[in-house]
Amino acid sequence: xxxxxxxxxxxxxxxxxxxxxxxxxxxxxxxxxxxxxxxxxxxxxxxxxxxxxxxxxxxxxxxxxxxxxxxxxxxxxxxxxxxxxxxxxxxxxxxxxxxxxxxxxxxxxxxxxxxxxxxxxxxxxxxxxxxxxxxxxxxxxxxxxxxxxxxxxxxxxxxxxxxxxx
Amino acid sequence: xxxxxxxxxxxxxxxxxxxxxxxxxxxxxxxxxxxxxxxxxxxxxxxxxxxxxxxxxxxxxxxxxxxxxxxxxxxxxxxxxxxxxxxxxxxxxxxxxxxxxxxxxxxxxxxxxxxxxxxxxxxxxxxxxxxxxxxxxxxxxxxx
Numbered sequence: 001x002x003x004x005x006x007x008x009x010x011x012x013x014x015x016x017x018x019x020x021x022x023x024x025x026x027x028x029x030x031x032x033x034x035x036x037x038x039x040x041x042x043x044x045x046x047x048x049x050x051x052x053x054x055x056x057x058x059x060x061x062x063x064x065x066x067x068x069x070x071x072x073x074x075x076x077x078x079x080x081x082x083x084x085x086x087x088x089x090x091x092x093x094x095x096x097x098x099x100x101x102x103x104x105x106x107x108x109x110x111x112x113x114x115x116x117x118x119x120x121x122x123x124x125x126x127x128x129x130x131x132x133x134x135x136x137x138x139x140x141x142x143x144x145x146x147x148x149x150x151x152x153x154x155x156x157x158x159x160x161x162x163x164x165x166x
Numbered sequence: 167x168x169x170x171x172x173x174x175x176x177x178x179x180x181x182x183x184x185x186x187x188x189x190x191x192x193x194x195x196x197x198x199x200x201x202x203x204x205x206x207x208x209x210x211x212x213x214x215x216x217x218x219x220x221x222x223x224x225x226x227x228x229x230x231x232x233x234x235x236x237x238x239x240x241x242x243x244x245x246x247x248x249x250x251x252x253x254x255x256x257x258x259x260x261x262x263x264x265x266x267x268x269x270x271x272x273x274x275x276x277x278x279x280x281x282x283x284x285x286x287x288x289x290x291x292x293x294x295x296x297x298x299x300x301x302x303x304x305x306x307x308x309x310x
Contacts, residue, residue, distance in 0.1 A: 011170045012184055012201075030216070031201065033170060033184045038200045039215030045309050046249075060309045066197065073215065073301070075251045077275050145275065147251040147303065151215055152197065164197075166188070 010034060036165050042066065043150040045104075050143040052130025054098075054105035057150050068164055069101050069156035076106075077145040095143075098127070099156070106131055106143035179203070212304045217253070220283070220298040231287040231294045236276060239283045239298055246302035252283045256296035 002020045006013050011033030015021035019028040026032065043057035058065060079095050098105045109127040131142060154164040172183040172191045181203035185191035189198045196202065202211055220239055231237045241250065252275055273294055276284030287294040304310060 007171060009167070011187075031214070033200050034187060035200070036186045040200075040202070041212040041215050041304055043310065044212070044304060046303050046305065046307065048308060055309070057309065060307070073253070075253055075275075079254065079273050079275075145278075149215055149251075149301070149304065152211075166186075 037153045040152040041149050042070065042152045045146060045148050048143075048146040050106055050146055052106065054103040055146070055148075056103050057148075058102045065101050066152065066154075067101065068154040068159040069099050071151045071153040071155035072097070072099055072104055072148050073151065074104065074146065074148040076143050076147075078142075098129075104148055105129060106146075176202075212310055213302075215301065217299045217301050220300055229285070229296050229298065231273065231285060231296060233287055233289040233291045233293070236284055236286040237296075239285065241281055241283065241300065246280055248303035248306050250278055250280055250283065250300045251303055252278055252285075253299045253301070254285065254296050256294055 002015065002018055003022050004015050004017070004019075006021045012031065013021050013024075013029055013033065014031040015024045016028050016030055021029070031038065043060065043063055045055050045057065048055055057063070074095065074097060076095050096107050096109065098107045107127055107129060108131045154160055168185065168188055168190045169192050170185050170187070170189075174180065176183050176192070182201065183191050183199055183203070184201040185194050186198050186200055191199070201214075204211055220241060229237050229239055254273070254275075256273065272288035273296065274286050274288060276286055278284065283298060283300065285296060285298070
């Protein structure tokens with residue numbers, strides 16, 4: 001049987017089954033205390049049908065706000081629809097989300113491409129709450145069967161600094 | 167060197183705790199812990215986020231799904247009572263969604279159980295190449 005756990009002056013390492021923790025490469029470790037953050041699940045949601053609404057992940061057990069926008073791993077039923085029509089494009093039932101320090105919210109956006117070909121300046125994203133872009137009216141827009149896990153890892157501009165990772 | 171590992175009592179709760187490099191596991195904040203058990207404070211930890219890669223229907227790492235077709239990818243050895251959350255990365259092997267929709271990757275997840283994941287291509291032509299991974303549902307409630 002391979003050595004699976006080591007506790008020494010550097011901390012704790014745990015290897016995958018069958019891997020020797022004393023010699024294993026990083027990819028074969030399931031826990032390594034030399035890293036500054038791990039994927040601790042702080043909150044989450046299961047099988048939610050959100051429509052245009054946001055989900056507040058702090059309500060259950062009255063969780064404290066982490067003080068930063070966290071990394072959220074999210075999965076939903078519908079994945080993919082980038083529509084371009086007559087020079088106007090939008091992104092709708094692609095799994096697009098807005099994250100805050102307390103909520104996740106389904107969004108859609110119009111990437112504002114040029115009308116006659118070429119490269120979009122992306123100068124006006126037109127982000128909309130929910131998935132109800134006017135030119136798309138299928139149920140595929142809705143955020144259904146949503147599962148997400150809020151990880152205790154900062155993931156936003158201004159938060160991925162030594163203050164939070166030091 | 168800071169105390170990094172505690173097997174004992176923290177905030178009146180026994181458990182195993184590991185702090186970030188340079189942080190004293192005895193005195194640091196909860197957010198400065200790499201690993202902790204629920205210590206009874208206002209915040210809770212439901213587990214560690216872990217993913218399991220899934221082989222495709224033909225025992226390769228990629229599942230190819232024809233336009234409009236549904237693929238069922240089997241899952242084994244998970245034993246996740248609360249269910250499975252699927253994650254997918256994909257690309258278009260060929261074709262597109264058709265109509266006014268161009269060059270998009272489209273699919274929907276269908277029935278998901280602890281033994282299989284259904285995935286349906288929304289392309290009107292061509293194939294969709296998808297690799298899947300899954301994580302456990304950590305709690306039976308809608309929010310946790």
